[in-house]
Amino acid sequence: MPGESFSEYINSLSYGSRTDLLFKWLKNAGEESAEQFIQELLAELGEVVDTGDLSTLFNMIYEGQLAAYSPPGEETRWQYDDAPFAKLSKPLSEMRVGLLTSSGHHVLGEPHAPPELNDYTQEEATEHIGEYGRAKPFLSAVPTDAPQEKLGVHQPGYDIRAALKDRNTVMPIDRMNELETEGVIGEFAQTAYSFIGLTSQIRLTKEDAPAWAERVRDEGWEAAVLVPV
Amino acid sequence: MSVGHVSRAFESTGIPTVIVMSNVFRGRVTVMKPARTVFTQHIMGRPVGAPWDAERQTHVLREALKMLEQATEPQTSIVLPERYRVAGR
Numbered sequence: 001m002p003g004e005s006f007s008e009y010i011n012s013l014s015y016g017s018r019t020d021l022l023f024k025w026l027k028n029a030g031e032e033s034a035e036q037f038i039q040e041l042l043a044e045l046g047e048v049v050d051t052g053d054l055s056t057l058f059n060m061i062y063e064g065q066l067a068a069y070s071p072p073g074e075e076t077r078w079q080y081d082d083a084p085f086a087k088l089s090k091p092l093s094e095m096r097v098g099l100l101t102s103s104g105h106h107v108l109g110e111p112h113a114p115p116e117l118n119d120y121t122q123e124e125a126t127e128h129i130g131e132y133g134r135a136k137p138f139l140s141a142v143p144t145d146a147p148q149e150k151l152g153v154h155q156p157g158y159d160i161r162a163a164l165k166d167r168n169t170v171m172p173i174d175r176m177n178e179l180e181t182e183g184v185i186g187e188f189a190q191t192a193y194s195f196i197g198l199t200s201q202i203r204l205t206k207e208d209a210p211a212w213a214e215r216v217r218d219e220g221w222e223a224a225v226l227v228p229v
Numbered sequence: 230m231s232v233g234h235v236s237r238a239f240e241s242t243g244i245p246t247v248i249v250m251s252n253v254f255r256g257r258v259t260v261m262k263p264a265r266t267v268f269t270q271h272i273m274g275r276p277v278g279a280p281w282d283a284e285r286q287t288h289v290l291r292e293a294l295k296m297l298e299q300a301t302e303p304q305t306s307i308v309l310p311e312r313y314r315v316a317g318r
Contacts (some may be wrong), residue, residue, distance in 0.1 A: 004256065010303040011287075019302065021274075022260045022272075022273070022274065025273075038272070048311060049288075054315070055312065055314070056311045058272065058312065058314070059312060059313075061272050062253065062270060062272050062312070062313055064255040065251075065272065065273050066252060066253045066255075068251060069253045069254050069256065069257070069273075069304075070252075070254060070255050070256030070257065071256065073298075074256050074257075076230075076256070076257050076260055078233065078234070078257075078260070079260040079261070080237070080260070080261055080262050082262065083262035083264065083265065083303035083304055084237050084240035084241045084303070085240055085302065085303035086239075086240045086241075086242075086243045086244055086245040086246075086264070087245065087266045088245050088297065088298060091296055091298065092297060092298050097294075100232075100235060101232075102231045102232050102235075118255075138232075158273060159273065159274040160272045161274070162256045162274050162279065162280050164272065164273045164278035165281070166280035166281050168277060168278070168283070169274070169275045169276070169277055169278060169280055169286070170274065170275070170277060172277050172286055172290055173291055174283075174288050175277070175283065175290050176248050176285045176290065178287065179287070179290060179291075179294070184291070184294060185294065185297055195231070197230075197232065198231075199231060201230060201231065201234065204231060204234050204235070205234045205238075209234045209235045209237070209238035209239075210238045210241075210242070212235065212238065212239075213235075213238040213239045213241070213242035213244060214242060216244065217238075217242055217243070217244060218297065221244055222244070222245075223245045223246070223247075223297055224244055224245070224247075224248075225244045225247055225249060225277055225290070225293055225294075225297075226232045226235060226236055226239075226246050226247070226249070227232070227248070227249050227250065227277065228231060228232035228233075228248065228250045228254070228258075228276070229273070229274055229276065
């Protein structure tokens, strides 16, 4: 846009006029790093048109995200002194194992978010991002025999394109079913769960996560695979 | 962060957990002292693997289940060496 600064441009990628959830981290990275990234991206694209080798591009995105989201010495709010640890009571091949993700998967047509957020499209959700951070967590039950086409994804915190193409990128239901068939795990719990990770962390910590733990324990979960996005 | 909280609640309730996540967020999660974590060097939004890359997805889950079974102390973690790739490459 005329008169727009580079700083305003990279800020617009993070819940602004050019929201791009795969590259929103450029705002965190800062002007200098973002400028360097774009310069190197163009240079690498120049190589790719000749070689067709995309691996360097993938590594650039990964390294950029790593530097932006996990900078050395970053102070975060949620730090703990204790480290709860439950031991396995028997071999996994004899256990019921569950799956829970923060990918925002849900059965199409069923409620999948707090009522005030439930009707937003993914695009509208990114425009109302602030509301999600204050919202009460909402847990969606996903039957592990449900086909991919019966599931939707609602999550304004990350780029959901891969999740829409193949749920196993973030919610590996098919892979867990295969591992059950193979006997690596005794049983894959019939109901998996997903929630919108972008939610009130205080409510999650104090109310919902402990309640979810009791819920899945009552459903016979003996161990859990957890996948954040 | 969200799943870090869930993990802590599950562990406190007696349910062993393993977190499978992209290494790009390792700084935010490590300080939460999760019980077991498998970090993948995958792009955000694709922690288990690229779309239709069943081979990588299964590999990541096998590593996670192995850790679930073998870890003897809290804060057990590994960064898997494989870099992000697309299916069939």
